[in-house]
Amino acid sequence: MRLATFRHEGRNRTGRIDGDRVLPFRGDPTMLEIISGSPVETTDPVDMAAVRLLAPLQPATLRDFVAFEEHVEGVRRSIDGSGGVPEAWYDAPAFYFTNPHRIYGPDDDVPFPARSVNRDFELEVAAIAGPGNSIFGYTILNDWSARDLQKREMQVNLGPAKGKDFASSLGPWIVTADELAAHRDGDGFLDLWCDVTVNGVEVGRDLLSNMGWTFETMIAQAARDSRVVPGDVLGSGTVGNGGCLAELWGRNGRQDPPPLRDGDVVTLTVEGLGHLRNRVVSAAETASLPPARRRDPARARAERQH
Structure with a gap:
């Protein structure tokens, strides 16, 4: 099934896509309630032309993995000038948490920080966790990146922050896991074509099956010594072969x-999942922050003792 969140006649609703119609769910359950197993019943169909698709869900957490060697190698050259893939990458699927409160949906304008000039997209597929660390379904993820901000802040060796947390896009809907079962290869990877265009011109194209770990392995890693709950979103990381500008x-x-x-x-565009389209805009200017106070900690402690 294709499950969507949409706005119709002033209400945010959920429903099942059926061709060029959507079948709304009675009682307007949230997508999280549906993912968690709440029973649903459809009502009279509505033409897709009469609704506006929204981000399919507002997750409690959004973990973004980095599962493509080709992406890692290219972006490292762009961000810090180094080459190759770190040996630690092969140990286990690595991820970071990004901001679940800045989720955009299909055809939304995406506001970049006004001071950023090196603006980038990231072509990803996201798995939606279901009960018992299962995979409920999949959607397309754009992990927008302000590369100039990211390059500076990652010199602290802590990870991306303001270069990432201003926006992520999800959509256009969630395709349940059973719909994609026929696309699995012999090793359990989803063999789907992934494509990105800017103003209609293709920039990158890769196979999702080029990722280093399955989504099941990534969920298992996320849940180790921790907790994954229904509705959590886990991004594949950016595909290779032009899945983002920084790689190129x-x-x-x-x-x-x-x-x-x-x-x-x-x-x-991801085979079997649809299209996720957004327009880039600039957010309002923000005020500069004061610089860090520089002081001699040992001297401060010594003076405080007297």
Whole structure:
């Protein structure tokens, strides 16, 4: 099934996509309630042309993995000038937590920090966790990135923060796991074509099956010594072969293709999942923060003792 969250006649609703119609669920359950197992009953169909699709869910957590070697190698060249893939990458699927409170949906404008000029998309597929650490379904994820902010802050060796937490896009709907079973290869990977265009021009194209771990392994890693709950979103990480601009910048040694600019339309397409389209805009200017106070800690402690 394809399950969507949408706005119709002033209400946010959920329903099942059926061709060019959507069958709303009676009582307007949230997507999280559906994922958690609440029974649903459909009502009279509504034409898709009469609704606006929203992000399919607002997750409690969004973990983003980095499961593609090709992406790691290219982006490392772009961000810090190094090459190759760290040996630690092969130990286990690595991830970071990004902001679940800045989720955008299909055809939304995505506001980048006004001070960022090296703006980038990231073409990903996300798994939606179901009960018992199962996979409920999949959707498309765009992990938007302000590369200039990211490059500076990652010199602290803590990980991406303000270069990432301003926006992620999900959509256009959730495709339940059973719908994609026929696309699994012999090792359990989903063999789906993933494509990205900017203003209608293809920039990258890769197979999802080029990832280093299955989504089941990534959920198992996320749940080790921790907890994954229904509705949690786990991103695959960016596909290779042009799944983001930074990978291409690292390989080409220059910003070719150029960074995203206001008005650019980015469309992610994944076989079996649909299209996720967004337009890039600039957020309002924000005030500068004061610099860190520099002091001699030992001297401060000594003076405090007297």
